Amino acid sequence: MDFRSDTVTKPTLAMRQAMVDAAVGDDVYDDDPSVHALQNKMAELLGKEAALFVPSGTFSNQLAIMAHTRRGDEIIVLEDAHIFYHEAGAPALLSGVNMRQATSVGGSYDLETLPGLFREDDIHFPRTSLLCLENAHGNGRVVPLENMKGAYTIAKQKGAAVHLDGARIFNAAVYLGVEAREIAQYADSVSVCLSKGLAAPIGSVLFGTREFIEKARRYRKIMGGGMRQVGILAACGLVGLEEVLPRLEEDHRLARYMALGLDEIDGLEIAWDRLNINMVFFSLEEKIDLASALEERGIIINPEEDGEYRFVTHIGVGKEDVDRLLVAMKEILQ
Ligand SMILES: Cc1ncc(COP(=O)(O)O)c(C=O)c1O
Numbered sequence: 001m002d003f004r005s006d007t008v009t010k011p012t013l014a015m016r017q018a019m020v021d022a023a024v025g026d027d028v029y030d031d032d033p034s035v036h037a038l039q040n041k042m043a044e045l046l047g048k049e050a051a052l053f054v055p056s057g058t059f060s061n062q063l064a065i066m067a068h069t070r071r072g073d074e075i076i077v078l079e080d081a082h083i084f085y086h087e088a089g090a091p092a093l094l095s096g097v098n099m100r101q102a103t104s105v106g107g108s109y110d111l112e113t114l115p116g117l118f119r120e121d122d123i124h125f126p127r128t129s130l131l132c133l134e135n136a137h138g139n140g141r142v143v144p145l146e147n148m149k150g151a152y153t154i155a156k157q158k159g160a161a162v163h164l165d166g167a168r169i170f171n172a173a174v175y176l177g178v179e180a181r182e183i184a185q186y187a188d189s190v191s192v193c194l195s196k197g198l199a200a201p202i203g204s205v206l207f208g209t210r211e212f213i214e215k216a217r218r219y220r221k222i223m224g225g226g227m228r229q230v231g232i233l234a235a236c237g238l239v240g241l242e243e244v245l246p247r248l249e250e251d252h253r254l255a256r257y258m259a260l261g262l263d264e265i266d267g268l269e270i271a272w273d274r275l276n277i278n279m280v281f282f283s284l285e286e287k288i289d290l291a292s293a294l295e296e297r298g299i300i301i302n303p304e305e306d307g308e309y310r311f312v313t314h315i316g317v318g319k320e321d322v323d324r325l326l327v328a329m330k331e332i333l334q
Pocket of ligand 1: 007055056057058059061082083134136137138165167168193195204
């Protein structure tokens with residue numbers, strides 16, 4: 001039982017079969033039919049002109065930054081955004097851009113102070129060319145559409161592009177009860193992961209205008225991300241959309257069920273205000289080695305990060321697994 005992340009999901013049987021059956025070409029020559037099918041279907045879902053299959057979410061975010069900026073530019077990111085916090089400083093290394101951190105209001109921008117973070121046109125300042133959003137946020141919260149719209153409008157007034165890290169855009173859409181394209185409309189480019197809640201083994205997709213995607217395609221090649229008969233992976237993404245996407249809601253329900261069970265245990269504080277998707281965050285009053293204690297009982301979790309634990313539900317765990325987890329947690333903590 002693995003509650004570390006929704007990235008641990010194994011490809012479903014239908015995905016494994018789809019890999020066998022997939023029609024493939026050479027995606028560097030842009031003639032892989034399965035990649036085309038995935039890109040076209042997802043571009044339609046997100047309401048964007050074009051799409052590009054890439055190896056990972058980090059790859060996709062970094063390609064977007066490269067394609068939107070010039071060396072020496074500045075981009076605005078939330079202090080707790082994946083791009084800033086969990087991508088190993090890649091924007092500085094790969095695109096040569098400065099990252100200006102904005103205070104995170106639970107994963108959203110403060111729309112009062114955001115305009116002040118864009119630089120004036122002055123030779124002493126870097127050019128602010130990009131604002132980065134994240135939805136669903138990695139802290140478990142879904143950013144309200146009104147906040148995204150406000151941030152997008154400010155960026156447009158300031159002449160900057162907007163990139164959305166939508167690794168879990170479909171989770172956000174489920175929570176908000178809207179189509180993913182309603183979220184994607186507040187960004188010029190969007191990155192979506194197939195290898196998280198959708199259970200595909202590998203891959204993310206970057207979306208934007210045709211012109212933007214052509215630019216990104218060139219950078220993908222430069223980064224060594226041009227893959228050949230990658231239709232075998234795109235085929236899994238297509239199955240993910242058909243078979244796994246409609247059940248994402250179950251992961252959210254199971255997370256809530258887990259949180260209610262955990263809440264009955266003394267000495268444990270649930271972050272209820274961040275329980276929007278498939279992630280339960282909590283802290284313990286007393287410091288113990290929870291990861292090792294659970295591992296002895298056959299349950300894998302991530303160690304504490306910044307004073308918090310995160311348990312994630314996904315297609316690979318069911319209610320009975322959560323019940324076993326709750327029994328183990330009670331044994332350990334009481
Ligand atoms: C919000 C967010 N963005 C981007 C990524 C990066 O995805 P990958 O691990 O495929 O590089 C993750 C991964 O967990 C994520 O949670």
